[in-house]
Amino acid sequence: MCLSIPAKIIEIKDDTATVEIGGNHYSAGLQMLDDVNPGDYVLLHAGFAIQKISDQQARETLELLREMGDLS
Amino acid sequence: MKYMDEYRDRKLIDNLVGQITKRASRPYTFMEVCGGHTMAIHKFGIPSLLPGGIRLKSGPGCPVCVTAKTYIDRAITYARMPDVIVCTYGDLLRVPGSRGSLYDQRAKGSDIRMVYSLLEALRVAREHPNRRVVFLGIGFETTAPGSAVGILQADRERLSNFFVLSSHKLMPPAMDAIAEDGVAIDGYLCPGHVSTITGSAMYRHIAEDYGLACVVSGFEPSDILQSLLMLIVQLEAQQPKVEIQYKRAVRPEGNIKARNFMDQVFVPRDDWWRGLGELKNSGLAIRKEYQHHDAEYAMPVEVTTQEEDHGCICGEVLKGHSEPTDCPLFASACNPVHPIGACMVSSEGACQAFYKYKRYE
Ligand code: SF4
Numbered sequence: 140m141c142l143s144i145p146a147k148i149i150e151i152k153d154d155t156a157t158v159e160i161g162g163n164h165y166s167a168g169l170q171m172l173d174d175v176n177p178g179d180y181v182l183l184h185a186g187f188a189i190q191k192i193s194d195q196q197a198r199e200t201l202e203l204l205r206e207m208g209d210l211s
Numbered sequence: 212m213k214y215m216d217e218y219r220d221r222k223l224i225d226n227l228v229g230q231i232t233k234r235a236s237r238p239y240t241f242m243e244v245c246g247g248h249t250m251a252i253h254k255f256g257i258p259s260l261l262p263g264g265i266r267l268k269s270g271p272g273c274p275v276c277v278t279a280k281t282y283i284d285r286a287i288t289y290a291r292m293p294d295v296i297v298c299t300y301g302d303l304l305r306v307p308g309s310r311g312s313l314y315d316q317r318a319k320g321s322d323i324r325m326v327y328s329l330l331e332a333l334r335v336a337r338e339h340p341n342r343r344v345v346f347l348g349i350g351f352e353t354t355a356p357g358s359a360v361g362i363l364q365a366d367r368e369r370l371s372n373f374f375v376l377s378s379h380k381l382m383p384p385a386m387d388a389i390a391e392d393g394v395a396i397d398g399y400l401c402p403g404h405v406s407t408i409t410g411s412a413m414y415r416h417i418a419e420d421y422g423l424a425c426v427v428s429g430f431e432p433s434d435i436l437q438s439l440l441m442l443i444v445q446l447e448a449q450q451p452k453v454e455i456q457y458k459r460a461v462r463p464e465g466n467i468k469a470r471n472f473m474d475q476v477f478v479p480r481d482d483w484w485r486g487l488g489e490l491k492n493s494g495l496a497i498r499k500e501y502q503h504h505d506a507e508y509a510m511p512v513e514v515t516t517q518e519e520d521h522g523c524i525c526g527e528v529l530k531g532h533s534e535p536t537d538c539p540l541f542a543s544a545c546n547p548v549h550p551i552g553a554c555m556v557s558s559e560g561a562c563q564a565f566y567k568y569k570r571y572e
Contacts, residue, residue, distance in 0.1 A: 142247050142559075143353065143404045143460075145214040161212055168330055170360045171469040180214060182407060182460055185300070185350070186328020187357045189469060190407045190460050192214055197459035204223050204433055207230060 143184035218431030227436035238264035245402035246273030246559025253568040255432040268531040271385045274350045275302045275557035277484040281516040283308030290321040298332035299347040301325045309517040329361035336373040348375045353404040355379040356469035359476035374506040384493035390421040394531040398424030398442045403457045410465030418451045429457035486526030523552035535562040
């Protein structure tokens with residue numbers, strides 16, 4: 140229910156996007172987001188894109204995780 | 212898949228477990244509030260990775276589990292009306308009401324359709340202008356904005372045959388109730404996707420007033436372990452506060468646009484939670500301006516609910532007082548094929564997670 144999955148935007152038409160998850164296509168309402176483009180990743184929840192995933196933040200989190208390993 | 216696989220890396224996971232073991236100078240118990248976390252924690256076998264002193268408890272964050280029986284009874288009453296189509300998320304189908312589930316009612320011939328999104332329910336309403344379509348709106352802050360968008364859309368299109376039965380709930384009052392109730396926890400693994408919408412400020416008083424550490428966590432194994440480590444570091448420094456681990460999806464301010472939709476359509480009201488009882492301002496009612504799409508207002512019905520639960524201790528599990536394995540019915544009379552309580556029905560319920568990932572063996 141509260142599950143949200145990272146999905147890649149393939150195409151946008153009005154306020155609906157076609158998104159891809161693991162090779163399958165779904166449709167996602169874009170009403171809650173401004174400024175999204177094909178190629179962006181969004182979190183898909185019950186048919187709506189609820190947030191754009193920040194690639195920079197994702198990379199920073201991973202770097203931090205890796206650094207922590209090096210320090211121990 | 213991107214943003215998932217890289218957080219499942221074995222080496223990262225081992226490092227994090229090593230850090231947790233090194234940093235924790237005493238035993239800690241944390242509650243994962245969100246059902247999505249419960250599921251991920253058991254799926255990835257997190258408890259078996261953790262050092263003995265670190266324990267996790269499931270909380271009240273499975274919307275299906277906390278939904279009142281009256282809600283199911285009411286949905287079934289609608290489904291019995293010949294001109295009504297009930298649209299629901301699949302999770303709700305098997306939840307027992309006083310006299311059977313929606314699934315049972317469908318077997319008796321009622322038109323009950325499983326939808327993945329409220330947008331599908333709107334389509335059903337457009338395709339069947341002579342029938343009334345009731346959408347069962349459950350879920351927390353993650354799901355409520357979608358229901359709000361749908362109601363606004365129905366209003367714009369003048370879809371006079373579309374109604375929402377709202378049982379949307381808000382997370383912080385339940386987290387407060389658990390802290391007030393004196394459940395022995397040191398901190399919260401705060402719900403990631405709820406926070407995507409709400410932001411992180413709403414947990415501040417939990418850290419300040421109750422001294423509980425709060426970390427908003429993602430759902431992959433290294434997310435969860437990193438969040439546990441962050442909780443431990445806070446507590447070792449005796450500085451409980453609110454931090455975001457799930458930064459790729461959660462901004463401190465949340466998703467303002469989504470929140471505005473929610474505020475436009477819904478207004479907080481007191482609501483009942485399985486296990487926690489009635490909590491002040493913990494539910495969302497549809498505002499007067501949109502009550503022509505509110506099933507409660509526009510389609511009033513009388514329902515009588517029988518509250519006895521046949522020995523199910525779901526309520527105690529949701530409060531963090533008991534584990535599913537404390538229930539005498541667990542894995543004997545109650546299992547996912549024949550669920551007795553809601554916590555076994557939902558894929559995010561603690562009982563089903565325990566059962567599915569064989570935590571009882
Ligand atoms: S095992 Fe079944 S009966 Fe027991 S608490 Fe869980 S849902 Fe209720």
